Amino acid sequence: MLDPKLLRNQPHEVAERLAIRGFDLDLVKLEKLEAQRKELQIQMQDLQNERNQRAKNIGQAKAQGHDIQPLLDEVEGLKIKLEEIETHFSTVEDELNSYYQTLPNLPHETVPHGSSEKDNVEIRRWGEPRQFNFPIKDHVELGERNNLMDFATATKLTGSRFVVLNGKLARLHRALIQFMLDLHIAEHGYQEVYVPYMVNQASLFGTGQLPKFTEDLFKVEGEQGYHLIPTAEVPVTNIARDTIIEAKDLPKKYTCHTPCFRSEAGSYGRDTRGMIRQHQFEKVELVQFVRPEDSYKAHEELTKHAETVLQKLGLPYRVVALCGGDIGFCSAKTYDIEVWLPSQNCYREISSCSNFETYQARRMQARWRNPETGKPELLHTLNGSGVAVGRALVAIMENFQDEAGQIHIPEVLQPYMGSSKLL
RNA sequence: GGAGAGGUGGCUGAGCGGUUGAAAGCGGCGGUCUUGAAAACCGUUGAGGGGGUGACCCCUCCCAGGGUUCGAAUCCCUGCCUCUCCGCCA
Numbered sequence: 232m233l234d235p236k237l238l239r240n241q242p243h244e245v246a247e248r249l250a251i252r253g254f255d256l257d258l259v260k261l262e263k264l265e266a267q268r269k270e271l272q273i274q275m276q277d278l279q280n281e282r283n284q285r286a287k288n289i290g291q292a293k294a295q296g297h298d299i300q301p302l303l304d305e306v307e308g309l310k311i312k313l314e315e316i317e318t319h320f321s322t323v324e325d326e327l328n329s330y331y332q333t334l335p336n337l338p339h340e341t342v343p344h345g346s347s348e349k350d351n352v353e354i355r356r357w358g359e360p361r362q363f364n365f366p367i368k369d370h371v372e373l374g375e376r377n378n379l380m381d382f383a384t385a386t387k388l389t390g391s392r393f394v395v396l397n398g399k400l401a402r403l404h405r406a407l408i409q410f411m412l413d414l415h416i417a418e419h420g421y422q423e424v425y426v427p428y429m430v431n432q433a434s435l436f437g438t439g440q441l442p443k444f445t446e447d448l449f450k451v452e453g454e455q456g457y458h459l460i461p462t463a464e465v466p467v468t469n470i471a472r473d474t475i476i477e478a479k480d481l482p483k484k485y486t487c488h489t490p491c492f493r494s495e496a497g498s499y500g501r502d503t504r505g506m507i508r509q510h511q512f513e514k515v516e517l518v519q520f521v522r523p524e525d526s527y528k529a530h531e532e533l534t535k536h537a538e539t540v541l542q543k544l545g546l547p548y549r550v551v552a553l554c555g556g557d558i559g560f561c562s563a564k565t566y567d568i569e570v571w572l573p574s575q576n577c578y579r580e581i582s583s584c585s586n587f588e589t590y591q592a593r594r595m596q597a598r599w600r601n602p603e604t605g606k607p608e609l610l611h612t613l614n615g616s617g618v619a620v621g622r623a624l625v626a627i628m629e630n631f632q633d634e635a636g637q638i639h640i641p642e643v644l645q646p647y648m649g650s651s652k653l654l
Numbered sequence: 655g656g657a658g659a660g661g662u663g664g665c666u667g668a669g670c671g672g673u674u675g676a677a678a679g680c681g682g683c684g685g686u687c688u689u690g691a692a693a694a695c696c697g698u699u700g701a702g703g704g705g706g707u708g709a710c711c712c713c714u715c716c717c718a719g720g721g722u723u724c725g726a727a728u729c730c731c732u733g734c735c736u737c738u739c740c741g742c743c744a
Contacts, residue, residue: 269705272703275704285724287672290671299724310723596702
């Protein structure tokens with residue numbers, strides 16, 4: 232959520248910055264609701280004050296043994312009047328809050344302008360896409376060898392957009408997870424966490440999936456309103472919900488492996504072949520809680536941590552800064568890391584690294600105690616994939632295939648594969 | 655699943671329906687003392703919000719949501735969560 236004070240005091244500046252992402256702030260609506268809110272709140276608080284005073288007087292009179300009936304007569308009607316205005320106030324407040332919740336985050340000043348994916352700006356490249364001197368296969372074809380990858384069975388078990396992995400490919404998939412976690416723990420200073428794969432609605436609100444993006448989620452049957460997590464970002468970031476972290480404990484850096492579940496509503500017909508876009512996939516996530524002044528430095532570092540995974544695996548990639556029109560709802564700035572996929576002859580997203588500044592923190596009241604002011608203040612949250620496991624598996628298969636259709640295992644994964652070099 | 659107990663400030667923990675936003679202790683911060691530190695002592699210390707140029711004034715919050723009352727942390731109902739015992743169990 233945006234800072235209500237900022238919206239109140241500098242609505243035109245907010246509108247300008249939101250326009251960068253193609254969002255149209257309704258200033259007329261905002262000003263109207265805000266004026267109502269202010270008037271009603273003043274009236275309500277005056278009446279509450281009167282009630283408190285009168286109740287206190289009655290208490291004192293009673294303690295002194297006076298007849299309180301005249302005082303009781305005086306307050307008659309006050310309660311009903313107050314209730315009416317309280318109801319009216321909360322109606323206006325709810326309307327204002329609902330509108331606030333539809334407002335995306337303000338883009339950072341370094342975010343490139345533009346309306347779509349095409350306007351994203353490439354920041355850097357690493358590695359050279361390999362030149363093949365034989366006809367290449369895509370990961371589906373490669374996976375069909377020895378029945379390593381089985382979509383038909385997954386469809387039987389569940390439906391479309393699921394996969395069964397067999398034998399050494401299943402092991403390679405697991406090896407990737409272990410490798411990534413070990414790297415982030417040992418070399419990048421993250422703490423590993425294990426978290427629930429179902430979360431409540433408060434958590435989904437905190438990270439911004441609710442109320443707006445409910446159609447992207449799988450909801451679990453039952454009264455609790457639990458949902459399967461679409462990313463570890465949700466449970467891990469919500470660790471900080473309703474807490475005040477001591478300054479000495481910042482930054483907090485968590486890494487976490489979870490499955491992710493996405494309904495992929497609205498992506499019909501896209502990436503239908505293979506395991507690029509699945510309802511269930513594994514991801515190793517990086518999450519940081521940092522002091523506000525450190526967040527952009529942390530954002531660069533976190534992105535590097537994700538890049539290191541690809542470098543160690545030897546996978547060519549590029550980093551792009553998302554433009555205003557392509558950036559996520561909650562994000563102030565996002566870098567996507569895109570890995571080279573030979574079969575598609577292009578770079579495809581394998582990680583998305585974002586700085587949310589206080590947007591998520593305000594929703595979930597995630598705070599730290601600033602030693603300079605002594606006060607709890609909103610911290611900055613960041614996250615990034617470090618990296619998506621299924622897509623990394625696809626990239627390894629396609630980039631490291633040979634003419635015989637065998638897959639050469641990257642050196643860093645061999646210890647996790649019983650020293651095998653080939654798949 | 656059955657039976658009981660409980661949810662109060664960063665933590666522990668008091669709190670007859672009426673100056674209790676909340677005792678006390680711990681922790682934190684400031685100070686005295688000390689070469690420095692510890693100890694001791696003194697002081698201070700919840701969060702969110704509204705109004706006003708300002709000194710300042712006011713509102714809300716004792717798990718959540720309802721209710722009773724002139725007045726609720728305190729009474730009633732519902733939900734959620736935690737703990738103990740029994741049963742079952744990966």
